[in-house]
Amino acid sequence: MIDDDPDDREFFQIALDMTGIRYTLKTAESAVEALNIFPEFLELPDYIFLDLNMPLISGIQFLQIFRESADLNKVPIIIFSTSSYHKDIEDTKALGASHFLSKTSDIDRLSEVVVSILKGNDLPFILT
Amino acid sequence: MINSTNSLLPQGEQLYKKMIEEVQDYAILLLDLDGNVQNWNIGAEKIKGYKEADILGKNFSLFYLPEDRASKLPKTLINSATLNGRATHEGWRVRNDGSTFWGSVVITALHSDDGDVIGFTKVTRDLTERKLAEEEKARDTRSIELQNRQLEEFAYITSHDLQEPIRKIQTFINLAKKNTDDKELLNNYLDKMSISADKMVSLIKDILNFSRLSSDKNQFISVNLVDILTEVIGELDLLIEEKKAIITVSSLPVIDAIPIQMNQLFNNLIHNAIKFNNGYPSIVIQHEIVKNDTGQYHLITISDNGIGFDQQYAEIAFKPFKRLTTNHSGTGIGLALCKRIVENHNGTISVASVLGEGTIFTILFPA
Structure with missing residues (x-):
């Protein structure tokens, strides 16, 4: 998970815990940190949850960089953002994101959606 | 018998001369080959501010800005009129008192029966008001474009930055409701709500400061x-x-x-x-x-x-x-x-x- 906001990282972890699914979560506080730690991974992550509004390299820029790497390109990226701005949704879709998950205040709902994503259910692009 | 030249002119020609003299909205001048002023009308006096006695014989380049004289604009216009029959130009001109007006100028070459250029007529209109209105319109357009950009920016900020603290407060409330028995955790969530509320206040202040910046x-x-x-x-x-x-x-x-x-x-x-x-x-x-x-x-x-x-x-x-x-x-x-x-x-x-x-x-x- 790539998100500069510690509260959002905490919310996400609580939601993951609630799913009952066994998981390994690596977090990065910025896209820069994420790009730095990827080479250390023994295997690629199954999913990446990516915030958009971050200092230095934004989520959109991370997506652009990411698409250029053939290996990384296979990993589904789920945008995890406060934004519901139409242009962000269009841009991330065009850049090959798998889903656009709006950050919600409802942790139970977040947990349900994460379960459906991890189970590989057929889901629409915009998730709330 | 002593008679003024005017009364010797046939009546039609005299009327014609009067007509030019008394036109108020256009400065109508006769220039010789070098651009020296040969006649003056009421319009010219009104627009340029010179009395007839002060200007007859002077060069028309006097009406131009120093930088236009330096770049030989008056000469260029005369040359162009000689070559093409007429030359037009719009630009800032100088009045007798040093103030400026936006002049729209047409210089037309006058030809002798043999086809040689013998002088020029110069008709000038003061279009300052139109020019200023145009400039104001252009400024307004730029200002509207700028405001549209700022609105777009504002929409983005509202959809991103302003929602974030509110969403966090709601989330902490939901988490607190799930954990009403854990006093320590509850206190932790309350502190975080307070931090998010403070963040919201400073964001709103900043946005107001930003949008109120006057020019x-x-x-x-x-x-x-x-x-x-x-x-x-x-x-x-x-x-x-x-x-x-x-x-x-x-x-x-x-x-x-x-x-x-x-x-x-x-x-x-x-x-x-x-x-x-x-x-x-x-x-x-x-x-x-x-x-x-x-x-x-x-x-x-x-x-x-x-x-x-x-x-x-x-x-x-x-x-x-x-x-x-x-x-x-x-x-x-x-x-x-x-x-x-x-x-x-x-x-x-x-x-x-x-x-x-x-x-x-x-x-x-x-x-």
């Missing part, structure tokens, strides 16, 4: 930037003492500006220079006058020995609510505010930075 011409006065800087250093007194910062100022100019905005500009830049420094901040402010093709400028640089940043992020540094770090407090409005203030004053601001070495902000104001 009203009436607020511009002559401002000595040395006084502004003295004020700012006084305001940042505690911070300067705490971080043992040293601020060195060479000289600063007096410019036409909105004083409060100059204060905000220097306050933000110096505050940043002190804040983003892990050692003892040393800030150097310099000024010089520079010239380029577009004119003369005050070049002001503010350099520091702070933490700096990678130059590739220079552009996003000036965007509202974009921060280059999560480790320092702040909403990310500071540099966006600086940029808008400088643009309000028809200037530009840019930044050069080296990570770990320091940052230089460069501001250009028209001199």
Whole structure:
């Protein structure tokens, strides 16, 4: 998970815990940190949850960089953002994101959606 | 019998001469081959402000701006009329009292029966009002475009930044409801709600400051930037003492500006220079006058020995609510505010930075 906001990282972890699914979560506080730690991974992550509004390299820029790497390109990226701005949704879709998950205040709902994503259910692009 | 020339003219010709003399809205002149004024009418007197006696025999280049005379515009127009039969031009012209008007000019060559050019007629209209209206319209258009951009920016900020603290407060409320028995956790969530609420308050304040920045011409006065800087250093007194910062100022100019905005500009830049420094901040402010093709400028640089940043992020540094770090407090409005203030004053601001070495902000104001 790539998100500069510690509260959002905490919310996400609580939601993951609630799913009952066994998981390994690596977090990065910025896209820069994420790009730095990827080479250390023994295997690629199954999913990446990516915030958009971050200092230095934004989520959109991370997506652009990411698409250029053939290996990384296979990993589904789920945008995890406060934004519901139409242009962000269009841009991330065009850049090959798998889903656009709006950050919600409802942790139970977040947990349900994460379960459906991890189970590989057929889901629409915009998730709330 | 002594008679004036006029009465010798056939009646039709005399009427014709009167007609030209008494036209008020057009300056209608006869020029000789060199462009010397041969006759004058009421319109010419009204538009250009000369009495007939003061101007007859003088060269029409007198009506042109010094720079247009230097670039030989009057001669060029005469040459063009000789060659093409007529020449037209619009531009600022000078009246007898030194004031200017926007003239629309047609110069037509007069030919002898043999086809030789023997002189020129010059018809000038004062279109100052139209010109000013056009300029105002262009300014309005630019202002509307700018406002549209700002609205778009505002929509983005509302959809991103303003929602975030509210969503967090709602989430902490939901989490608190799930954990009503755990007092310690509840307290933790309450603290976090309070932090998010404070964040919301400072965001709203910043957005209001940002959107209220005026560029009203009436607020511009002559401002000595040395006084502004003295004020700012006084305001940042505690911070300067705490971080043992040293601020060195060479000289600063007096410019036409909105004083409060100059204060905000220097306050933000110096505050940043002190804040983003892990050692003892040393800030150097310099000024010089520079010239380029577009004119003369005050070049002001503010350099520091702070933490700096990678130059590739220079552009996003000036965007509202974009921060280059999560480790320092702040909403990310500071540099966006600086940029808008400088643009309000028809200037530009840019930044050069080296990570770990320091940052230089460069501001250009028209001199």
